[in-house]
Amino acid sequence: MKYFKLPDLGEGLPEAEIVEWHVKAGDSVSVDQLLVSVETAKAVVDVPSPVDGVIAHLFGAEGDSIHTGEPLVEFVSDADDDTGTVVGTLSQAEQTGEDHFIIGASPSTRAHQQQRTTPAVRALAQRLAIDLDTLQGSGPGGVVTMSDLEQASRLNSQFGAPKKLKGVRKQMAINMAASHEQVVPVSLFDDADISEWPDNTDITMRLIQALAHACKEVPLLNSWFDGQQLALRQHDSIDLGVAVDTEKGLFVPVLRDIGKRSEEDLREGLNRLRADVEARTIPPKELQGATITLSNFGTLAGRYATPIIVPPQVAIIGAGVIRKAPVVRNENITAGRILPVSLTFDHRVATGGEAARFLKAFIHHLEGV
Numbered sequence: 001m002k003y004f005k006l007p008d009l010g011e012g013l014p015e016a017e018i019v020e021w022h023v024k025a026g027d028s029v030s031v032d033q034l035l036v037s038v039e040t041a042k043a044v045v046d047v048p049s050p051v052d053g054v055i056a057h058l059f060g061a062e063g064d065s066i067h068t069g070e071p072l073v074e075f076v077s078d079a080d081d082d083t084g085t086v087v088g089t090l091s092q093a094e095q096t097g098e099d100h101f102i103i104g105a106s107p108s109t110r111a112h113q114q115q116r117t118t119p120a121v122r123a124l125a126q127r128l129a130i131d132l133d134t135l136q137g138s139g140p141g142g143v144v145t146m147s148d149l150e151q152a153s154r155l156n157s158q159f160g161a162p163k164k165l166k167g168v169r170k171q172m173a174i175n176m177a178a179s180h181e182q183v184v185p186v187s188l189f190d191d192a193d194i195s196e197w198p199d200n201t202d203i204t205m206r207l208i209q210a211l212a213h214a215c216k217e218v219p220l221l222n223s224w225f226d227g228q229q230l231a232l233r234q235h236d237s238i239d240l241g242v243a244v245d246t247e248k249g250l251f252v253p254v255l256r257d258i259g260k261r262s263e264e265d266l267r268e269g270l271n272r273l274r275a276d277v278e279a280r281t282i283p284p285k286e287l288q289g290a291t292i293t294l295s296n297f298g299t300l301a302g303r304y305a306t307p308i309i310v311p312p313q314v315a316i317i318g319a320g321v322i323r324k325a326p327v328v329r330n331e332n333i334t335a336g337r338i339l340p341v342s343l344t345f346d347h348r349v350a351t352g353g354e355a356a357r358f359l360k361a362f363i364h365h366l367e368g369v
Contacts, residue, residue: 002053004073006066009038009045009284015067016040017166018060023073027055035073038066039167043287044280051075065166117144128153134162168249179308182227186352187306187344188359192366193327195336204270204296205263207319210365211294212238212259217361218354222291224312225349232349233312241290241313242270244277245300251277252310254290298322303340314349317362318342339366 009016016038023035032048036058039045057074060066117125117132121144125132130152137144156162165173179185197206215222215238224233238259241252253273258266276282295307298320307316320340327336341363345355 002051002075002077003071004035004050004075006038006068006070006072007047008068009040009047015065016045017065018062019044020062021058023055023058025055025057029053029055040284043282043284045284047072049073053077121146121149124149128156129161130156131161131164133164168246168251172250175310176308179310182311183309184347185306185309185344186347186355187342188352188355189304189340189342190359190363192339192341192363193336194322194339194366195327196367197337202263202267203319203322205267206366207294207296207317208240208242208255208258208266208270209263210362211240211292211317213365214358214362215292216259218358220350220354221315221345221358223314223349224291225314225346226312227348235291237291239289239291241293241310242273243293243295243297244274246277248280251282251287252290252293253277253282253286254288292316294319298340305342307342307344309344309346314346315355315358316344318344341366 019037019039021036023029029049030052034046035049036047037044053075056076059071130149132144135144135148135152138148139145219234222235222238237257240255240258242255244251255269292313293316295318297318303320305318307318309316322337322339325336325338326333343355343359
């Protein structure tokens with residue numbers, strides 16, 4: 001048999017969720033024929049067949065998660081003892097059964113369940129319709145016990161069964177936890193007087209251009225920081241992550257090299273990225289590699305915020321709701337338009353003075369007509 005393992009779908013994404021199988025056991029397939037659609041933390045990806053052959057077995061059902069490097073499809077082969085794979089090498093297990101196909105850095109969900117429970121607990125969990133992956137075991141080494149199941153059953157009866165986060169929302173939770181553990185954040189807040197902006201001003205483009213200007217004035221904030229090695233990588237190119245809110249969760253596509261592009265080119269590029277995000281057709285590489293991030297949450301609500309930095313980045317700018325407010329000009333009070341801005345930076349990398357100068361440059365550019 002030959003095994004096709006789940007390939008790396010984009011710069012090290014660790015797992016994917018099976019959305020839909022397009023083949024079944026016994027089907028004959030040709031090279032590049034669509035096998036399965038999977039959802040990563042970034043996008044829905046169609047996985048084609050790497051060979052001509054007959055499907056012997058599919059690993060995983062729709063809704064299951066599978067890790068990069070684990071078997072996805074088994075093809076019929078003339079050699080029964082062939083353990084070669086299309087990608088990498090499949091290690092022999094001492095016992096047979098799909099639970100023993102543990103490839104790569106992380107075990108499969110099913111194998112993990114086998115290790116942290118007993119057969120009796122698994123049987124009871126199945127009878128009670130309890131997902132063992134939603135439980136934190138109280139036994140030695142995190143083993144799920146009967147008392148854990150009883151407690152979970154009582155909670156499920158009272159509040160309903162919990163649902164595991166998947167796809168984009170799961171990755172968002174992981175990223176936010178990583179930020180909390182790895183970053184020392186400090187936030188600065190200020191206002192930009194945009195009263196002189198023309199009525200047809202493209203607000204997002206002004207924010208992007210101002211951010212590019214600030215990065216050139218204080219390039220330190222356009223960096224990646226390795227907290228383990230205490231190493232800083234400064235970037236010449238400004239690759240801007242732009243937060244996009246969707247029903248599926250938060251996506252941050254990357255607008256490349258913003259400091260060297262015209263406003264028309266930036267607008268066209270951003271529109272394309274947003275359209276691809278909404279259609280869930282955006283390639284994973286377009287969601288990776290940001291050197292700094294912009295969150296324009298003011299299109300929805302909110303004046304100031306403490307935006308979350310996603311490592312290895314060291315800064316993120318937030319823009320709040322534009323409001324009418326009194327402003328002082330030439331010692332006179334007049335009606336104006338105010339854009340609130342927030343800068344969160346990693347204080348391990350930048351000083352308060354450097355962050356303040358960055359914010360000052362950002363605001364100065366916004367207030368220019």
